[in-house]
Amino acid sequence: AIVKSAEFIKSSSKESECPAAGFPEFALVGRSNVGKSSLINSLVRRKELAQTSKKPGKTQLINHFLINNKWYLVDLPGYGFAKAPTAIRTDWNEFTKDYFLKRETLVCVFLLVDSSIEPQQIDLDCIDWLGRKKIPITVVFTKCDRKKKKKNGGRKPEENIKDFLDRLKPMFADTPPWIMTSSETNQGREELLRHIAQLRIL
Numbered sequence: 001a002i003v004k005s006a007e008f009i010k011s012s013s014k015e016s017e018c019p020a021a022g023f024p025e026f027a028l029v030g031r032s033n034v035g036k037s038s039l040i041n042s043l044v045r046r047k048e049l050a051q052t053s054k055k056p057g058k059t060q061l062i063n064h065f066l067i068n069n070k071w072y073l074v075d076l077p078g079y080g081f082a083k084a085p086t087a088i089r090t091d092w093n094e095f096t097k098d099y100f101l102k103r104e105t106l107v108c109v110f111l112l113v114d115s116s117i118e119p120q121q122i123d124l125d126c127i128d129w130l131g132r133k134k135i136p137i138t139v140v141f142t143k144c145d146r147k148k149k150k151k152n153g154g155r156k157p158e159e160n161i162k163d164f165l166d167r168l169k170p171m172f173a174d175t176p177p178w179i180m181t182s183s184e185t186n187q188g189r190e191e192l193l194r195h196i197a198q199l200r201i202l
């Protein structure tokens with residue numbers, strides 16, 4: 001799987017403003033700061049195609065990136081960012097839910113989960129919602145390069161991932177596909193690109 005070209009197309013504030021349908025697309029969602037924009041940059045091997053920040057709440061719009069002139073990667077705003085103004089917080093539900101439900105070319109949602117912290121209810125709630133709406137998801141664990149830290153309860157990424165997958169079991173007959181990644185080391189990059197290639201054939 002090779003990324004030959006990657007091009008920013010447009011930022012949209014609602015589903016109806018998104019680029020004309022035509023290419024299959026894959027959307028990245030997850031808590032603010034989980035590493036959505038960084039993962040896009042890692043996948044396309046460009047440092048600053050998608051804007052990243054140490055401060056949560058950087059991405060505020062639906063951003064379409066066209067890959068190989070054939071498919072879109074879509075960077076979405078994060079959820080669960082308590083410090084964002086209330087208006088932005090309620091909007092996450094409105095405009096991203098609208099996007100998930102209406103965007104016909106959406107092939108799969110990549111639900112990003114921070115592997116350096118223990119399972120978060122808000123991530124489980126989001127997966128549950130997507131599952132109920134029959135939207136295909138792949139769980140992408142981020143920050144797998146992080147060593148276990150006291151402040152994270154002294155747990156390794158592998159332990160957090162196992163706990164998270166255990167929490168998913170009651171929600172699905174079959175556990176959704178999942179991948180371990182790191183935008184620092186590019187771990188999982190090839191696997192995720194192969195996964196996308198496979199999904200596009202379906």
Ligand code: GTP
Binds near residue numbers: 033035053184
């Ligand atoms: P919002 O746009 O605010 O929703 O955040 P985001 O999910 O797009 O996160 P972003 O990619 O901006 O990354 C947030 C912070 O996490 C940055 O400081 C990144 O450098 C860091 N980060 C992202 N991915 C990784 C990773 O794989 N490993 C490590 N160690 N840090 C990462």
Ligand code: MG
Binds near residue numbers: 038051052059075076
């Ligand atoms: Mg972002």
